[in-house]
Amino acid sequence: MHLVLLAAGKGTRLPKEFRDLPKSMVNINGKTILNQNLNFYQKFEKKTIITGYKSQKLNIFIKKNKFNFVKNYEYKKTNMVHNLFKIRKNEANEIIIC
Numbered sequence: 338m339h340l341v342l343l344a345a346g347k348g349t350r351l352p353k354e355f356r357d358l359p360k361s362m363v364n365i366n367g368k369t370i371l372n373q374n375l376n377f378y379q380k381f382e383k384k385t386i387i388t389g390y391k392s393q394k395l396n397i398f399i400k401k402n403k404f405n406f407v408k409n410y411e412y413k414k415t416n417m418v419h420n421l422f423k424i425r426k427n428e429a430n431e432i433i434i435c
Contacts, residue, residue, distance in 0.1 A: 338382075338431040339385065340384045340385070340432075341386075341432060341434050341435070342371075342378075342385070342404070343387050343434065344359055344361040344387060344389075345387050345390060345409045345412040345415075346359070347360070347412070348390070357391075359388070359391050359394055361395070362395065369398075371398055372398075374435075378402060381433070383405070385405045385407060386404045386407075387409055388407070388409065389409040389410075389411075389412025
């Protein structure tokens with residue numbers, strides 16, 4: 338089974354003080370949103386994160402947690418469905434999307 342995390346968005350609905358990071362890196366109770374779910378991610382052998390907005394700020398997380406990544410350079414004008422098509426060609430039948 339393959340885990341795909343959608344993390345390309347800008348977080349425009351978040352308060353302004355959080356917009357210098359991708360929304361998945363916002364800190365809640367001492368942990369980023371991504372780090373809140375590490376136990377869940379570790380259940381998957383194949384993990385891909387789709388990045389976009391300020392993707393370089395996800396590099397440490399990606400390497401440390403052994404994620405593959407796909408960067409959506411068009412994140413400003415596309416949506417989640419577009420992001421999923423970026424990995425569709427290499428996909429197996431079972432996929433979990435978060």
